[in-house]
Every structure is written in structure tokens, then in C-alpha cells.
Amino acid sequence: MFELRTAETTTSACPQAIGTISQTTAAEPEGTTAPPSGGLRDAALASVVAGIAFGVLIQFVMGSMATIGALFTFGQESVALGWASHMLLSLVFGLLYAVLTWSRSLADYAAAPGPGLALGGVYGFAL
16 A cells, blocks of 8 residues: 655555555645646636637637737738637636635635636636
8 A cells, every 4th residue: 555645655565466565745825735646637628618719709709800810910811820819818718716715715716616616707807
């Protein structure tokens, strides 16, 4: 059996092998929490899904995806570049939100549906 503990050295017998295994890890900084398993992957997936949903709204309802592309080509409109830049920004801002809400002060607040929606709305408005 292998045990892993934070900020100390643990030595445990490994029943499948002869000998022992030692593992030392560093303590987490005060005020933070480790990301959940698969947390960045889940945040990236959610960012891409949200980016596609909002991108469809921008292109087909508002008709301004080419204008977003023009922001990155100094005036030459490009729907393809508009989509590429929109999706990249969706990914970056979604991952940033996930990292910000992993702090101990926001993790419980962001996990609840109502407060999490409010926190996301404030974050989106700030962008």
C-alpha cells in the first residue's frame, strides 16, 4: 500500500515489491486548494461549449463575427479569424475563471448553483 501525505515524508511497505517507498511532498500555500482531478480539462471543455454557443449567437443573430476577426487584422474582416480568436479567448477566460475559483475563499461559493451563477455573471460583466 502506498500512502501520500502533504508536507511530510511517509514510508510505507509495498506488498507487491520488496522494500519500502518514500515520498515527500510540499505543503499547499495558505488560502489555496488543489484543483480537482480533471478540473482543467472540464473547465476547458465548458469554455469551448460556451464559446461555440455564444459564437453562434454572434455570427447568426448579431452578424458580427467578421468584425471580431477585423480586430485582429487591422480592419480586414475575416469570419474564420473571428471564430479562431473568439474560441481562443473563450478558452483563456474560461480557464482563468476556473483557476480563480479554486481559491479557498471562492471555492465553496462558486460550487453552489445560485452563488456560482452570480459569481460567473460578475466575472463575465468584468470582462
